[in-house]
Amino acid sequence: DAGITQSPRYKITETGRQVTLMCHQTWSxxxxxxxxxxxxxxxxxxxxxxxxxxxxxxxxxxxxxxxRSKTENFPLTLESATRSQTxxxxxxxxxxADEQYFGPGTRLTVT
Amino acid sequence: xxxxxxxxxxLIILEGKNCTLQCNYTVSPFSNLRWYKxxxxxxxxxxxxxxxxxxxxxxxRYTATLDADTKQSSLHITASQLSDSASYICVVSxxDMRFGAGTRLTVKx
Numbered sequence: 001d002a003g004i005t006q007s008p009r010y011k012i013t014e015t016g017r018q019v020t021l022m023c024h025q026t027w028s029x030x031x032x033x034x035x036x037x038x039x040x041x042x043x044x045x046x047x048x049x050x051x052x053x054x055x056x057x058x059x060x061x062x063x064x065x066x067x068r069s070k071t072e073n074f075p076l077t078l079e080s081a082t083r084s085q086t087x088x089x090x091x092x093x094x095x096x097a098d099e100q101y102f103g104p105g106t107r108l109t110v111t
Numbered sequence: 112x113x114x115x116x117x118x119x120x121x122l123i124i125l126e127g128k129n130c131t132l133q134c135n136y137t138v139s140p141f142s143n144l145r146w147y148k149x150x151x152x153x154x155x156x157x158x159x160x161x162x163x164x165x166x167x168x169x170x171x172r173y174t175a176t177l178d179a180d181t182k183q184s185s186l187h188i189t190a191s192q193l194s195d196s197a198s199y200i201c202v203v204s205x206x207d208m209r210f211g212a213g214t215r216l217t218v219k220x
Contacts, residue, residue, distance in 0.1 A: 004154075042209070042213065043200070045207070045208070090155075097160065103154050
């Protein structure tokens, strides 16, 4: 299917576990982004990538790691999950006119 | 303090009524302003984009306005429908993108 997909859609994990959230886009967009969305806050940028093998920190990068070996994939890893990382995570890619296209989100609960 | 403030936080209206959502920002320099609609359990979807020189832009029943001098934008929804129930997010781009916390709109029959 064309577009941007995320997996899993829902995840429950325990404190201290490593978790990887997947993001895949079929448009070959250069830029990709990871955001977290918490109640009362706007979307906050965790990491972004300008191209394969080029990544950079956003506003709230602590506790997260990203990689981008292929243009279409941009996984986000929580190295040692904490309760404060309970959130909804959105992946996005940037197309023409700088418009961002968002995935459906992953709801992560850390117990 | 967030550089993009939206009001109200939530709003309930009856189907068929109009409503206006507000966005005030302090982002500088300014490149463009977008309004996104986010249905429950989904990612945001762009409704409109406005640049510095644009005052008004429409997308069906949605009309966005921008006053770059006062750094204010509004999103007006005409003849609301049940499917308009969603969160509406104002996003201002400058050196980077700044997101408002959103207005949660509920349209009741």
